[in-house]
Amino acid sequence: MAKPLAETLRVHDIQPSAQRLAVAEYVLRTQDHPCADEVLARVRGRVPMISRATVYNTLNLFVEKGLLRQFVLAEGRLVFDPHVAPHHHFVDDVSGAIHDVPWEALEVRRVEKLRGFEVREYQVVLRGRRTPPRQGS
Amino acid sequence: MAKPLAETLRVHDIQPSAQRLAVAEYVLRTQDHPCADEVLARVRGRVPMISRATVYNTLNLFVEKGLLRQFVLAEGRLVFDPHVAPHHHFVDDVSGAIHDVPWEALEVRRVEKLRGFEVREYQVVLRGRRTPPRQGS
DNA sequence: CGCAAACATTAGACGTTGTCTAACTTTCTT
DNA sequence: AAGAAAGTTAGACAACGTCTAATGTTTGCG
Numbered sequence: 001m002a003k004p005l006a007e008t009l010r011v012h013d014i015q016p017s018a019q020r021l022a023v024a025e026y027v028l029r030t031q032d033h034p035c036a037d038e039v040l041a042r043v044r045g046r047v048p049m050i051s052r053a054t055v056y057n058t059l060n061l062f063v064e065k066g067l068l069r070q071f072v073l074a075e076g077r078l079v080f081d082p083h084v085a086p087h088h089h090f091v092d093d094v095s096g097a098i099h100d101v102p103w104e105a106l107e108v109r110r111v112e113k114l115r116g117f118e119v120r121e122y123q124v125v126l127r128g129r130r131t132p133p134r135q136g137s
Numbered sequence: 138m139a140k141p142l143a144e145t146l147r148v149h150d151i152q153p154s155a156q157r158l159a160v161a162e163y164v165l166r167t168q169d170h171p172c173a174d175e176v177l178a179r180v181r182g183r184v185p186m187i188s189r190a191t192v193y194n195t196l197n198l199f200v201e202k203g204l205l206r207q208f209v210l211a212e213g214r215l216v217f218d219p220h221v222a223p224h225h226h227f228v229d230d231v232s233g234a235i236h237d238v239p240w241e242a243l244e245v246r247r248v249e250k251l252r253g254f255e256v257r258e259y260q261v262v263l264r265g266r267r268t269p270p271r272q273g274s
Numbered sequence: 275c276g277c278a279a280a281c282a283t284t285a286g287a288c289g290t291t292g293t294c295t296a297a298c299t300t301t302c303t304t
Numbered sequence: 305a306a307g308a309a310a311g312t313t314a315g316a317c318a319a320c321g322t323c324t325a326a327t328g329t330t331t332g333c334g
Contacts (some may be wrong), residue, residue, distance in 0.1 A: 015330085017282065039318070051284045075209050076291070077320060090254050101253070107246040108261055112243060117227050120265035124245055126330065128257035154311065176293070193292065213320070214291060241294085267315045 006033040012065040023058045028067060033079040034104045073098055073125065088124040103125065149202040159184045160195045165204060172218040172233040210235055210262065225261040238263065 007023045014020065026042045027034065034042070040055045054056040059080055062068040068080045073089055074096060081100070088101035106124050142161045143153040163179045164171065177192045177263065196217055199205040206216045208225055211233060218237070226236035243261055258271070 012239050015281075018331085019283070022208065035320080047285085051286095052321090053285080053323085054283055055221075072209055076213065078212060090251075090256075092216075093257065094282085099256075099262045101251065105251060106248060109244040111243060111261075111263070112226075114238065114263075116268055116270050117236075117263065118266045118268050119227075119263050120230065121263055122263040124255065124259055124261050125255050126250075126259040127250070128161060130255055131255050133253050152301090152310075156312070172291080186313085188315095189292090190294085190314080191312055194312085 008067070012062075012067055014061060014065055014067075019043075019047060019050050019054050020061075022050065022056050023055060025069075027062070027080060028082045030082065033071070033081050035074070035077040035079050037077075039080070045074070046103070073088070075095070086121065086123065088126065090126045090128070090130075093127055094129060094131045099130070145204070149199075149204055151198060151202055151204075155206070156180075156184060156187050156191050157195050157198075159187065160192060161204075163220045164196070164199070164217060167219065170208070170210070170218050172211070172214040172216050173212075176217070223260065225257065225263065227263045227265070227267075229267045231266060232263055234267070236267070 005021055005028070008028070009016045009020060009024060016030070018102070022043045025037060025046075027039050027089055028136070032038075035050075036059055039059065040050070040052055043050055043055060059068065059070075063070050066084065068082055069076045069084050070080050071089065073079055073091055078100060083100055087103050088106055090099040090101050091097075101124070108122065108124065111119055113124060142165070145165070146153045146157060146161060159180045161178060162183075164176050169175075173193055173196055174189075176196060177187070177189055180187055180192060196205065196207075200207050200217070203221065205219055206221050207215045207217050208226065210216055210228055213217055216235060221236055222240070224240050225243055227236045227238050228234075229236070238261070245259065246258055247259060248259060
């Protein structure tokens with residue numbers, strides 16, 4: 001089902017290496033919004049000798065090549081999101097967890113009417129509490 | 138014109154002190170979105186012996202008491218905004234400068250329809266380029 | 275193959291941002 | 305004036321991200 005990761009990397013002009021594959025394996029498939037050190041911790045589980053610099057380099061490379069987006073949502077850290085299509089974000093007050101909100105769930109009007117700003121992209125950032133989904137799964 | 142700052146602080150349940158007034162003088166009146174260390178640098182101009190801890194303490198106190206809001210918009214730092222009414226933010230790609238966008242300039246629809254989230258507040262974060270205001274004021 | 279160039283990885287130093295602590299000073303209360 | 309409470313200070317500390325210099329690994333080409 002999933003296209004081999006090495007292939008994905010090559011398509012994006014990135015030479016696959018053992019370390020990059022290990023990073024890709026986690027970060028391109030997670031639903032979380034990990035920061036770099038969370039990625040490092042995860043990847044160390046499989047490739048214990050990987051260095052911090054490599055993880056940071058790899059994440060930056062992935063962002064540059066369009067495999068990831070990075071956001072400034074949590075305090076004091078960049079978080080990464082493999083979901084590169086536009087969407088909004090909800091930040092849970094209690095846990096700090098970040099949830100994706102589908103683009104179509106909200107509508108922002110009059111962006112194009114703003115004077116003095118040439119908007120390249122935008123998103124709505126919501127904060128509050130997650131409420132339990134009524135009834136299981 | 139401006140109500141004395143000491144008064145403003147007392148109204149918000151904050152004992153005025155020389156250091157707090159010096160911080161207030163800058164941060165409550167600026168149009169910028171300074172981070173804590175920018176506030177420190179500014180305030181040191183007038184009160185050279187003020188410590189970093191005091192500035193951080195004071196800013197956190199002001200946020201707690203509702204005189205300031207803090208946002209996570211720039212990479213790796215919290216920024217403070219004396220404009221406590223809801224509004225949106227535009228981040229300039231080139232300079233990183235942050236501009237306030239009036240609440241009424243945009244309209245976000247369907248926030249209340251979101252399932253699974255109890256939204257306490259939200260804002261639109263826009264990124265792009267500032268365009269020169271046609272004709273200079 | 276064998277070598278060189280290009281690329282990738284590594285450990286650790288470094289800078290910035292923010293928090294914490296313990297000692298000290300100021301202010302308030304009586 | 306004396307004690308308690310509140311505020312300030314310097315410096316240590318931790319987390320996050322960047323950079324550098326040295327080392328390893330691939331790749332291409334004779």
